[in-house]
Amino acid sequence: MEDLLDDLLDLEEQFYNEGFELGTKDGAETGYTEGSVFAVEKGFEKFVEMGRLYGRALVWAQRLDSKSNNAPAQPATGEISLDPSICKDMPSLPPHSTRLVRNLHTLLELVDPATLDMSNTEEAVNDVDERLKGAATKAKLIQRAMGEREDSGAQAEPKDMTPSGDGSGSIEDISALNIRH
Template identity: 45%
Template sequence: MSSDPLDDVFNLEDRFYTQGYTQGVEDGARAGRIEGRSFGMEKGFEKFLESGRLAGKAIVWANRLPKKTAKQKDASEKSSEACTLPPLPSNPRLEKNVKLAYALVEPDTLSTDNSDEAVQDFDDRVKRAQGKVKIIERMLN
């Protein structure tokens, strides 16, 4: 007799362990992709929401900057009737920071690619814009 009839019973635990492990790896890979995609969408939304908030602030500030030429002054007199926000003080440094803050988070120039370089650039620009917004807020207070 070359083989023991109870070998199958002795190896039963190993077979079930191997089968369960294989199924767990397959299920985990599938669930991991779904959870990863969901998490990525959530984080992407949060980042783009922050950039939009910063761009909105910069647009409001840019529209409150004093106009310089007579041609622009005539247009601002007409639009100032509809605007309820007071104009910002005339300050070249403030104007430069407002323009730079908007340029950093302008939606058309921000890349939404999912590459390491694009994500790093996006994060860097938003972080720099946050710094500019803090400077502007301090100048206005």
């Protein structure tokens, strides 16, 4: 009789250990998958911002060149030429200083896609983060020097789409729910 009771008492411990082992195995597989998806999303966000800053820097550089040189530069053989005619239709730039040109040159160096290391190493990720931070700072300096409005880079959420709630994250808070129409 005592042996039967010992088996019943050990049953809970046995189920706990079995559940723990299965949960650990499933968690490791799911964690790897979720971590990979998260890494791709964050990498994409960083490189989209780098591309946006690169595009702005190219337009600023073209506007500076088109205002200072009346004759467009001839591309080298085999080089892709972008039509800069749209830049000539943009508002004229204020007189630029050597500091503005130097900041623009630095910005172009920071966001140049040919020099970005896209390997998945700690060093490469840190380099991209540092370059993105420096490029955002240079872009703000250039914007101010050119008299352009501040640009947050992200699309602002429309006023009527802002979620209601107190933002506390409690179960009663509905601020994280999306409204379906």
